[in-house]
Structure formats: C-alpha cells, structure tokens
Amino acid sequence: MELLDPRVDAESAHISKGHPPTSGTVAKLTTKAHRRFTDTALAAIVDRGSSVIKLPRERIITVSRMRPLIFLCVLAILTACGGSRANTGLASNLASTDFSQHVLIFLATSRKPTENADQPYSAQRSLTLNMARYDVGIPLSRRVGTVSTGGTHPDPRRHFAVVSSSAIDGRARFVRQMNAALNRLPPENREIFIFVHGYNSNVSESLYRTAQIVSDFGVKSVPLSYSWPSAAALPLYVFDRDSSIFARGGLAETIQMAAETKAKDIVLVGHSMGAFVVMEALRNLAMEGKRTYFARLGGVILAAPDIDVDVFESQVHDIGVLPHPFTIVVSQRDRALSVSRFLVGGHPRLGSGRNIDLLRENGITVIDASAADGGGHGVFASSQAMMKLVENSRLARDALVENKATTSPFTIAQGIASSPIAIPLTVFLPSRLVGNGAQ
Incomplete structure (x- = not known):
C-alpha cells in the first residue's frame, strides 16, 4: 500500500519515502485534502483515547470502499478540526506549586532534540538514545x-504542563539519577x-499520559517514559509503523539501563503501536543473547496492541519464554x-480480542475490556472500571500496575470477584494454569 497518490507534489512524495515530516508539511497536505474533497461526502470515526470525532450521519459513506489515500486525507481533515497538539508549556514559567500535584518523570527517546523548549524533540529518528527528566x-x-492540554499558555487549574526539565548526558548519569529517585521511595x-x-503522539503527550496513569492509578514506582519518533500526525500511519521498527533498539537499551539500577522490579507497559515496540525490543534482547534482562521484569502489559496477529506469533517464537506475568488488555x-x-x-490486530485462545496457550493473561466504559482504544488508561479494580484490591493493584513478582494471574480475577462494586471486565487466565476453556 502506498501512502500517497502519485499525483501529489514532490513534498508529499518526500514524506512517502520515509523522511521525517514537519508541521508545515502536514498543514499543507491537510489544506490540499480540503480542496480536493470539498464537494465529496466524507465520513470517518476516529477513536483517540476517550474522544470520538464524527461527521454528520447524512454525509456518511462506506469506509471500506474508500481508497487508502482518500481515507488518510479524511484523517488529515479531522486532525485540522481537532486543535493544536500538546507541548511542554515551559515558556509560561509555571511553578510546581501552581498545580495540585506534580510528578517526576524520566525520559528516554530515540527522537532527535530540537532548540524549541515547547517541542524539545522532533519526529526525526536518532540512533543515539537521548535522556532527560521532567517535572x-x-x-x-x-x-x-483524561489528559487536557493548553498549548503554549497552559492554565495550571485545567491543563497538564511541564514545570521544569533537564537533559541527562550519558547512561551512567541516567542510572545514578534514577537510583537517587528510587532511594527516595519506601x-x-x-x-x-x-x-x-502509541501511534500519533509527540513527546509532551507521552509525558502527560504517563503522568495521568501514575496519578489516577496510584503508581508508587519511578516512572520512565520511552518516546519513539512518532510523527504525531494522523495521516502518517505508515511513517509511524517504520519508526516503531526503528525504535526497538532504543527501548531495548532503555530496558537494560533500568535493569542496571537498584530497582526491585521493572514493569513494562506498551500501548497501541507502542506494544509493537515492546515486543520488538524483547525480541532484540532474546536474539542478542540478553534474556537475562527478562529476570528484572516484574511484568509486561500490552494495552490495545496494534500488532498483526501473525507477526505477534512470530515475535513470541523468536523470544521463546515470555517474561512473567504477561498481560494483554x-x-x-x-x-x-x-x-x-x-x-x-x-489483517486482524492483536488488541481486537479475537485470538484469546492463542494468547492463553502462550501463558498470557487476557483482560477483555469490551464492556468497560465504551471499550475504546484508550480504555486501559481512562476506564473507571480499571481504576475501580485497582482501588478495591491491593492484589489486583500489584498484578495490574506494579506487577510484583510474587503475584499470580489469579489475583486479577480475585480482585474482580471480591470488589464490592460491579466491574465490567472479563479475565482469561493462561491455559496452563486452569486448563483449556477455563475463564
């Protein structure tokens, strides 16, 4: 499948060959999409976390009949209607006391740095892993x-924003600073x-989603956000797929750095296309004879994984024995x-939940969130049901969020069963634990 139609200009073709996009280029492509389809009936439903954008019912046409080019242009139009993207807000000089809560987050990224404090890293790919810390x-x-942002002038009463940041030069210094953060914890x-x-995210959005999960789920660990070079543009899905392959080495290095700290355990969570990056990083470590690092993983969670089912089977084959516990939402x-x-x-995607038996046979615990808060793409982070499960069971918190090595997949099911409130989640335990057909 080609990303762009042969009739587009040289600038568009430049992107189709894998060159990193700029915000100006995306804007130009969006403008062309408006001109080309002004008199055409267009429709799309795009699920970005908890928000759904729809066009009027009378203008709907069947998406399956649309050519990929047309569909991507529709996404560009919807992007233009969605407002500006998140940035750090550092130019506003806000203080931590302006917010109700602030979280220290470490960052490792395979993006190239910029001179722009509001967008400190671009979509350009870097073979050198860059590291920093953000408050x-x-x-x-x-x-x-939810994650609400306010552009270059965030309101601390309503918006996430970065209070301070500092680059960290070198792997040894990064490990030392993470150890210092760990030592401040019980x-x-x-x-x-x-x-x-996942796909369509910039660095600020990655930091804010990490902070939201830490806050809403009560994560007590030291948070580390790995940001791979997504273009942060809906039409550039293919560019992001290529970037997710590029980024696997950077995540493998990040896992190794985390393993060099004094942390008791490491929990690894990948969302959407980020789940593909996680699997590829684990595959890299296994293929390079570095499976010993798996022992440092207290658990792995893939949330709404945007992975071809056949590709996932191949990844599992190359990895061998998966880290335990291994959970997929x-x-x-x-x-x-x-x-x-x-x-x-x-081709079916792993996160659609239509291959649960395959997952259970590989020792994977599956949480079906189809009935939870609409079952959307961001349900793992925004679902009240997931949060209630964590709030009402310390054992479930250990398994879902902190992944303590002493917990069993049974604890997730126990958390649901023991909850004083109804939780619309279905848990499928690995076949080796309960036998085929058990749930």
Whole structure:
C-alpha cells in the first residue's frame, strides 16, 4: 500500500519515502485534502483515547470502499478540526506549586532534540538514545482518566504542563539519577514503571499520559517514559509503523539501563503501536543473547496492541519464554484498531480480542475490556472500571500496575470477584494454569 497518490507534489512524495515530516508539511497536505474533497461526502470515526470525532450521519459513506489515500486525507481533515497538539508549556514559567500535584518523570527517546523548549524533540529518528527528566504538573480540575492540554499558555487549574526539565548526558548519569529517585521511595515501592506510547503522539503527550496513569492509578514506582519518533500526525500511519521498527533498539537499551539500577522490579507497559515496540525490543534482547534482562521484569502489559496477529506469533517464537506475568488488555469495540486493520489490508490486530485462545496457550493473561466504559482504544488508561479494580484490591493493584513478582494471574480475577462494586471486565487466565476453556 502506498501512502500517497502519485499525483501529489514532490513534498508529499518526500514524506512517502520515509523522511521525517514537519508541521508545515502536514498543514499543507491537510489544506490540499480540503480542496480536493470539498464537494465529496466524507465520513470517518476516529477513536483517540476517550474522544470520538464524527461527521454528520447524512454525509456518511462506506469506509471500506474508500481508497487508502482518500481515507488518510479524511484523517488529515479531522486532525485540522481537532486543535493544536500538546507541548511542554515551559515558556509560561509555571511553578510546581501552581498545580495540585506534580510528578517526576524520566525520559528516554530515540527522537532527535530540537532548540524549541515547547517541542524539545522532533519526529526525526536518532540512533543515539537521548535522556532527560521532567517535572510534570497535573491540574486539579480535570476528569479522571483524561489528559487536557493548553498549548503554549497552559492554565495550571485545567491543563497538564511541564514545570521544569533537564537533559541527562550519558547512561551512567541516567542510572545514578534514577537510583537517587528510587532511594527516595519506601523500600517496597522501589520499582520502575516504563510506559511506551502509541501511534500519533509527540513527546509532551507521552509525558502527560504517563503522568495521568501514575496519578489516577496510584503508581508508587519511578516512572520512565520511552518516546519513539512518532510523527504525531494522523495521516502518517505508515511513517509511524517504520519508526516503531526503528525504535526497538532504543527501548531495548532503555530496558537494560533500568535493569542496571537498584530497582526491585521493572514493569513494562506498551500501548497501541507502542506494544509493537515492546515486543520488538524483547525480541532484540532474546536474539542478542540478553534474556537475562527478562529476570528484572516484574511484568509486561500490552494495552490495545496494534500488532498483526501473525507477526505477534512470530515475535513470541523468536523470544521463546515470555517474561512473567504477561498481560494483554483487549477490546472488541476498539474502533481505532478497526481503522488500523483497514489500513493494513484487513489483517486482524492483536488488541481486537479475537485470538484469546492463542494468547492463553502462550501463558498470557487476557483482560477483555469490551464492556468497560465504551471499550475504546484508550480504555486501559481512562476506564473507571480499571481504576475501580485497582482501588478495591491491593492484589489486583500489584498484578495490574506494579506487577510484583510474587503475584499470580489469579489475583486479577480475585480482585474482580471480591470488589464490592460491579466491574465490567472479563479475565482469561493462561491455559496452563486452569486448563483449556477455563475463564
């Protein structure tokens, strides 16, 4: 599948060959899309976390009949209607005292740095891993599970923003600073939580989503955000797919750095296309004879994984024995994965939850969130049901969030069963634990 039609100009073709996009280029492509389809009936439903953008019903046409070029241009139009992207807000000179809460987040990224404090890293790919630390302010007036941003002038009462930041030069210094953060925690909480964002995300959005999860789920570990070079533009899905392959080495290096710290355990969470980066990083470590690092992983969670089912089987084969516990959050109502399936020619995506038996046979615990809060693409981070599960069971918190090595997958099911409130989640335990057909 080609990303762009042969009739587009040289600038568009420049992107199709894998060169990093700029915001100006995306804007030009969006403008062309408006001109080309002004008189055409267009429709799309794009699930970005908890927000759904729709065009009027009377203008709907069947998405499956649209050529990939047209569909991507529709996404460009919807992007233009969605407002500006998040940035750090550092130019506003806000203080940590301006926010109700602030979280120290470490960053490792395979993006190239910029001179722009509001967008400190670009979509350009870097073979050198860049590292930094950010103090992220969390607003008081926000709905739990959401991430609200305010552009270059954030309001600390309503928006996430970066209070301060500093680059970290060198692997040894990064490990030392992470150890210092770990030492400030009680011994039982000295763990590292690595979050890998999905498609269509910039660095600020990755930091803010990490901060939101830490705040809403009560994560006590040291958070580490791995940001791979997503273009942060809906039309550039293919560019992001290539970047996710490029970024696997950087995440493998990040896991090794985390393993060199004094952390008791490391939990690794990948969302959407970020789950593909996680699997590829684990595959890299296994293929390079570095499986010993798996022992430092207290657990792995893939949330709404945008991975071809056949590719996942191949990855598992190359990895061998997966780290334990290994959990995948799926939803049959994930519209974003339906769009992804269309874009790649109809191949089923792992996060759609239609291959649960395959997962259980590989020792994987599956949480089906189809009935939880709409079952959307960001349900793992925004679902009230997931949060209630964590709030009402310390054992479930250990398994889902902190992944303590002493917990069993049974604890997730126990958390649901023991909850005093109804939690619309279904848990499928690995076949080796309960026998085929058990749930």
